Amino acid sequence: MTIDIDVLIVGGGLVGGSLALALQDQPLRIGLVEALAAPERAASASGDRALALSRGTVQQLKALALWPDVAANSMAIRHIHVSDQGHFGKTRLKADDPGVEALGHVVVARVLEKALDQRLAESPIQRFCPARVMSLNAGPDRIAVTVRAGNEDVVVSARLVVAADGGTSTVRSLLGIEQDIHDYEQTAIVTDVHTGEDTRHTAFERFTPSGPLALLPIEPHRCSVVWTLGRDDAEKILAEGEQELMARLREAFGFWLGDLTLANPPVGFPLRLIQAESMVHQRVVLIGNAMHQIHPVAGQGFNLGLRDAAVLADRLLTQHRLGNDLGDPDFLSQYARAREQDLKTVIRFTDGLVKVFSNTFPPLVALRNLALVALDRLPPAKRLLTRRAMGYGIHLS
Ligand SMILES: Cc1cc2nc3c(=O)[nH]c(=O)nc-3n(C[C@H](O)[C@H](O)[C@H](O)COP(=O)(O)OP(=O)(O)OC[C@H]3O[C@@H](n4cnc5c(N)ncnc54)[C@H](O)[C@@H]3O)c2cc1C
Incomplete structure (x- = not known):
């Protein structure tokens, strides 16, 4: 036939x-x-x-009449908090600055x-x-x-x-x-955590010595975690079990959202x-x-x-x-x-983000910190970064 x-x-x-x-x-x-x-x-x-959906993606989903079903179960991101573990540099991007309702949205696939x-x-x-x-x-x-x-x-x-x-x-x-094929020789550990405090529509991007860590809110007290680590390090953490993972995660993220508890078994995605x-x-x-x-x-x-x-x-x-x-x-x-x-x-x-933010070379770490502090004080640069985050999706790392 x-x-x-x-x-x-x-x-x-x-x-x-x-x-x-x-x-x-x-x-x-x-x-x-x-x-x-x-x-x-x-x-x-x-x-x-x-x-993480960019504003352009949300527009497309609206045009396909998919947005009403998705919106009810998505989280609008109104703030992005960027920091470097163990360093002073941090910056905050706000939806209020460009005067938009959200910098982007997060939805579970x-x-x-x-x-x-x-x-x-x-x-x-x-x-x-x-x-x-x-x-x-x-x-x-x-x-x-x-x-x-x-x-x-x-x-x-x-x-x-x-x-x-x-x-x-x-x-x-x-x-x-x-x-x-370019193998980054990194693995993203992906899981969900419950948070002690309300995420208040904030996405967190944190650069840690072992790799960048993103916490994206999917509910008021629940975040999706994407933690990029060297492959050996990630395999070791995954093999050690959930308690060790949570101890490492609390150490890397700190207590910005109160205590974190595991909500979903972690899965490793090799990055290429x-x-x-x-x-x-x-x-x-x-x-x-x-x-x-x-x-x-x-x-x-x-x-x-x-x-x-x-x-x-x-x-x-x-x-x-x-x-x-x-x-x-x-x-x-x-x-x-x-x-x-x-x-x-x-x-x-x-590729640039992966290289800059997975790097532990001290002068680069110092520069990254200065950039974060400067960004927080330089409205034009901050506006540029905010536009980039909105256009491309809200992950910065
Ligand atoms: C951990 C992680 C986090 C991510 N975070 C983000 C994010 O924040 N924002 C973002 O924009 N993207 C993100 N992505 C990327 C995003 O998930 C993918 O880019 C997206 O799923 C690609 O969609 P796709 O339809 O091309 O492929 P897929 O989602 O892989 O769909 C392929 C489809 O084809 C079907 N299929 C496969 N083989 C056959 C066959 N032989 N015949 C018929 N059907 C077949 C499969 O069943 C599947 O339904 C992330 C990915 C990962 C792994």
Whole structure:
């Protein structure tokens, strides 16, 4: 059996699902292949990660009508407190300064995934779930994709395939697209803690000798912790057990929020910068983590992936309105060129932060402290940093 559609999106995660929603009301026929059934995804531990959403992302989620479901379970960030453990330097960014309601929002990934799944289930999008792509075969006018659901294979014929199947993208592997991999040799320990005191809409960024530590409020008395450590150090802490982790965490963070108690088992994420060597291939585009996986400590991955989806949706709709081929090689190259600068800027920004803030070289630590003190006293520099934090997401480290 062959099914004819216009665009087949592989991967119904945060980025692929958002793209599908952005295209759903248009006269395009959209298919979506997702490997995990909804209950399986809901049970996955990775759904516990907290996402810092930039103001641009919130606008996109509003445009997709996802925001009302997400907003009720998200936390507006009105203050960011940046400090360096054992040093005097600190600065505070406030939403009041640029006169906005929030510098950004934090939401647990599972909340957003659930809202997306509900909207997708109500949409006219043809869903293949649970299902996987087995092969792709591009021709001059269309691309044929074999999709396996259970024991059954169907062939989907599309004008364009969008690979949004995450960091271990099957589409990318099937096409033999290589990846550039830079291993930071660091691991992010991610967990949740209950806090003795109300977080009062404050995100904390603290630079510790062992690595940057972020506490992002997800409820008045609950924070998501993202603590970046050298790989050996992180593995040692994880192996020592929860009591030792909490002792180390209390020592590194201090008592800004009263006593901290563990709310969720910690999970370690090895940190790498991974980029596919090509963003487009014959009748295929790579977006989100299938294209780029960046250091989560800067809280940029989803914000960046959602911008991929928004730009692609916009261009696909124009291309369709003009009656042009959605898989045209020039059209795809133009899309890739349009996304290059954003990707480069985010990677440079993230990479720079990782280097500066994971560094224990004394002159750099001193400089970092002076910068924090100066920032607190220099309104123009502070305004610049506040704008950056709002634009890119509220993690600064
Ligand atoms: C600890 C941590 C903290 C983070 N914090 C932030 C943050 O604060 N802000 C931020 O913006 N980003 C953050 N990120 C990054 C963010 O989580 C990712 O960038 C985002 O999830 C990428 O979305 P995606 O849809 O591209 O990929 P994924 O979320 O990985 O989704 C891929 C989807 O494809 C499906 N799939 C996989 N293989 C197949 C296949 N063969 N066939 C069909 N379907 C398939 C999967 O089941 C999944 O549903 C963080 C990441 C981590 C690890």
